[in-house]
Amino acid sequence: MVKSRSAYSVPGKQGKFDTHIIVVWVDNEAGVLARVAGLFSSRGYSIESLAVAEVDPKLNISRITIVTTGTPQVIEQIKLQLKKLVPVHKVADFKKEDKNVIFREMALLKVVGNNLKREKALKVCKKFNAVILDKSSKSVVIQVTALRKDIDLMSKNLKKFGLVSVSRTGAVAMTRGAEIFK
């Protein structure tokens, strides 16, 4: 047996990773995003995407949506640690596979090329609520709203049709039906 030379224990078995969407309602005050993001980085949790904006100007509440991956134990810790932060009001957690929750990301795609290329590009985007926001004789800016994996695929497919620039938001989430998360 190789003798360990550390006074710390060796890592144990790692559990299976799942993707979760964590939604956090916070006071919209200076530094609150740094608190939330800092919690993730200091404890070694991952952030795949992050979206944040004020949703209630009267009560001064912002809604932060974070896509993260982790073992069930880590996801549980993320929720409990977030709840301990003073400006945090409530924390919701959705599994990516959850059918009762809608997830959306938005992307702006700039395609530069001749007519044919631009039309082909539009065709690729058609399924994903494509809206043309800007047009010139050489270029087009397309807005799409879709799931992360769809946008990934789209930007891959658009390469050959002259995609020159991509700007994407993090995911936002909302439950289906009349219920809201309390």
Added chain:
Amino acid sequence: MSKLYSGAEIVFKCLEDQGVEFIFGYPGGAVLPIYDELKNHESIKHILVRHEQGAGHAAEGYARSSNKPGVVLVTSGPGATNAVTALTDAYMDSVPLVCITGQVPTHLIGTDAFQECDTTGITRPCTKHNWLVKDIKNLSKTIHKAFEVATTGRPGPVLVDIPKDVQFQKTNYLKFKKKNKLNSESYNQFSQKNIDDLIKLMSKASKPIFYTGGGVINSGPKASELLRELVNVTGFPITSTLLGLGAYPGYDNYFLGMLGMHGSYEANNAMHDCDLMINIGARFDDRITGKIDEFSPKSKKVHIDIDPSSINKNVKVDLPIVGDVAKVIGSTIKTIKKVKPNFAKSNKQKISKWWEKIQKWRSINSFDFVNSTESIKPQYAVQRLYELTKNKDTYITTEVGQHQMWAAQHYKFDKPNHWMTSGGLGTMGYGLPAAVGVQVAHPNKLVIDIAGEASVLMTMQEMSTAVQHSLPIKIFILNNEYMGMVRQWQELLHDKNYSESYTAALPDFVKLAEAYGCVGIRATKPDELDDKIIEMINTERPVIFDCVVDKEENCFPMIPSGKPHNQMLLGPKDQKENKITKKGKTLV
């Protein structure tokens, strides 16, 4: 119109309303308005330290020995950054601190002004919460909130950063309404069903153990009383973490000694072999669990804690109970008395075999050491110190290293709040300033810092604080000229390559004591130790005691790295007498 107060006045009005008696601090440019106001508030005494880290640790010592929040007041920039170690220490060990820092005027924030730093940014990961008060109208509300956050739930440090211009501005003072019961409803999430489930597990168990931690101390003296009653009512064995020592008497027969890396053989083996582990206010730290995969493999685990995020963080438990320790133990005792009034008696038979097994482990006497008539063994020194001070309501602080473990092993605490040590962060240099804080809280009590010569040099300047404020602390240095724990690990894990762990050119501690205007005592032989210790106790001024001990003594027993609890490395006596188990032997 009501009277207008300046920001500096509001700071003191808040402190007065919070019942603060002492501030530990150091002045500087950005807190001068607050220091200017100090003279008008007689009920608040300022303890001037020599370094802001010392202020933080002193406030920690004050808080832990008195169950009140410690208050720190320092300036911007270096004042704030120097306090970071103490804030982190308090965060790890759940000590309630309120740190007030000065900041450059609001219009200069972000311009790299003189003595500016991003204080709230730097201290965000080492406080429960912090605030930068840019608007005078929020000041009183924020300071009161700061005290609430620091002292409720799992306690911890908070920081309020006040720009200098805000300290001058004027506004109304908002009186604060004290909530009747802190730590009430929102923190006690447990139900009677949880308690019933716990009692069900307890009556089924044949190899139970209580594993208690600093949470019992933080819950207040009542929790320690209830813990003693709970052990009596159940007849279960109990072990404690480093920070939990004193919650249960160290000399009692039910007590198996401290557990963990340098814990007792019986405590660690009992943790490994038990079938029911009841964790009360501890957090499954890695120095306790060793290798997680092999940690107490056959037990049902119960975890009682006020902080939901401490539960299932490191170790998955079967029954989580979220609540204040005193409340949970209280309900448990009440229910046991109602449902099974003769619990201990009826259960005695069932756990008698378990106790037999524990006695067998105990007979190994794992804290034992080979004593000497030539040189002072550090363990012997702590034992003598204990014997000579145990009837004096003594408060003990420590630095970090071998001496800390020997103090924990050989000093038998019997009361909560009498043991102050840096557990989570392991801060060398904690003990001396902590002793200053303890002595401030308990001016007529004997306060001893059991120290190592390397640790104590990190904050030695605070002797000057002790002298200035007539705080007769006793610094009992186990001087082996090495960073002992570093040397031990190098001996055991790095082929005796003692890289940079020997301190050449140490000061003469007796002369150093005299230079600070306190008393220096040196002991070099075992037969003079008792007399010298008595001389130290009887000295009414601060003392530096240079106890020259065996240079190469190691701290045993020890759980080697990556090993489970039942594979402990025992001391030289056991190794020589061949008493150790087969499993233990393979490791030597």
